[in-house]
Amino acid sequence: MTTHAPTPHGITTHRLPPTAPILLIGSDGMLGTAFGRLLRAMERPVIRPSLTDLDIASGESVRSFGARLPACAAIINCAAWTDVDGAEQHEDKATSVNGTAMTHLLGLARERGAVLVNYGTDYVFRGEASKPYAIDEPLQPLNAYGRSKAVGERALLAAAADGSSGGWLHIRTSWLYAPWGKNFVKTIAGLVQTKPSLKVVDDQRGRPTSAEHLAHTTMRLLSHGARGVWHATDGGECTWHAFATEIARIVRASGKPACEVLPCSSDEFPRPAKRPAYSVLDISATAALLGQPADWRQHLADVMPRMA
Numbered sequence: 001m002t003t004h005a006p007t008p009h010g011i012t013t014h015r016l017p018p019t020a021p022i023l024l025i026g027s028d029g030m031l032g033t034a035f036g037r038l039l040r041a042m043e044r045p046v047i048r049p050s051l052t053d054l055d056i057a058s059g060e061s062v063r064s065f066g067a068r069l070p071a072c073a074a075i076i077n078c079a080a081w082t083d084v085d086g087a088e089q090h091e092d093k094a095t096s097v098n099g100t101a102m103t104h105l106l107g108l109a110r111e112r113g114a115v116l117v118n119y120g121t122d123y124v125f126r127g128e129a130s131k132p133y134a135i136d137e138p139l140q141p142l143n144a145y146g147r148s149k150a151v152g153e154r155a156l157l158a159a160a161a162d163g164s165s166g167g168w169l170h171i172r173t174s175w176l177y178a179p180w181g182k183n184f185v186k187t188i189a190g191l192v193q194t195k196p197s198l199k200v201v202d203d204q205r206g207r208p209t210s211a212e213h214l215a216h217t218t219m220r221l222l223s224h225g226a227r228g229v230w231h232a233t234d235g236g237e238c239t240w241h242a243f244a245t246e247i248a249r250i251v252r253a254s255g256k257p258a259c260e261v262l263p264c265s266s267d268e269f270p271r272p273a274k275r276p277a278y279s280v281l282d283i284s285a286t287a288a289l290l291g292q293p294a295d296w297r298q299h300l301a302d303v304m305p306r307m308a
């Protein structure tokens with residue numbers, strides 16, 4: 001069956017076939033774990049290669065893995081180079097995982113008749129805006145990680161433009177966290193319980209996003225036949241300081257002690273990679289299709305009690 005869902009920027013193809021397996025790449029990562037759990041609950045057949053089975057940065061690895069792969073409904077790529085500061089020193093490696101790997105994965109998806117799902121970042125934008133970044137805003141990354149992700153996006157758009165793509169969905173998101181994996185929420189929840197006070201930057205604004213919510217949103221976008229570039233985050237927006245203050249409040253509400261969280265500027269904590277000051281993504285197209293997402297505080301309150 002062919003359906004045509006609205007696509008803000010990109011292309012439209014078919015809905016997801018219900019029984020063919022889904023190839024889940026990067027299934028041990030933060031978002032990959034959320035996907036593994038969701039797909040299990042949905043009783044979808046899933047193929048979960050390890051990094052040894054499939055290294056997306058290597059064309060040879062993707063080709064030899066692809067030769068043994070059955071037809072798939074979707075290839076969900078949660079694998080990425082996500083070390084933002086480390087990418088400054090290793091931009092070539094970050095680009096091979098986040099950028100040029102897209103060409104290998106597009107070929108694999110086309111051969112297996114699958115839609116390719118990939119994730120992008122708010123860090124492809126410059127961060128000087130005062131209103132949420134629209135989907136088709138020009139890419140002007142400030143750091144190597146953002147540049148590596150922009151290379152991937154351009155590869156996807158080029159494949160759509162020259163007709164060599166079998167269909168893809170690229171979802172930009174921001175500030176991910178989950179009950180598992182290394183993330184800001186876990187780090188801050190630990191620090192507020194052990195430090196007398198904590199300073200967190202108050203001059204970077206964005207949208208926290210629950211990885212579990214993002215996995216759900218992705219499956220809903222797929223079920224609506226969405227293709228091309230989309231934005232998906234939790235609702236609302238905040239600074240890292242406001243995010244940390246809410247984490248400390250929830251820690252206290254659970255009966256544990258938590259120190260005060262003080263605001264500071266990014267200049268007080270220089271890091272190898274420059275971060276955008278404002279990276280709120282415009283999620284109106286996704287909200288129009290799927291409904292307004294819950295506020296980030298609501299997802300945070302749901303996730304934190306389940307953290308180890």
Ligand SMILES: NC(=O)c1ccc[n+]([C@@H]2O[C@H](COP(=O)([O-])OP(=O)(O)OC[C@H]3O[C@@H](n4cnc5c(N)ncnc54)[C@H](OP(=O)(O)O)[C@@H]3O)[C@@H](O)[C@H]2O)c1
Pocket residue numbers: 025026027028029030031032050051054055056057058078079080081082097118119120121122173174175176177181
């Ligand atoms: N985390 C955020 O705040 C954030 C924000 C915006 C966008 N995103 C995007 O969201 C997606 C998911 O992020 P995440 O935080 O869940 O990532 P993550 O936890 O860092 O997981 C990434 C996974 O990719 C695997 N991987 C790395 N290189 C690989 C390769 N060459 N071939 C196959 N697998 C490889 C990693 O394996 P190893 O652990 O063995 O290296 C890891 O399991 C990424 O595209 C990321 O850029 C994340």
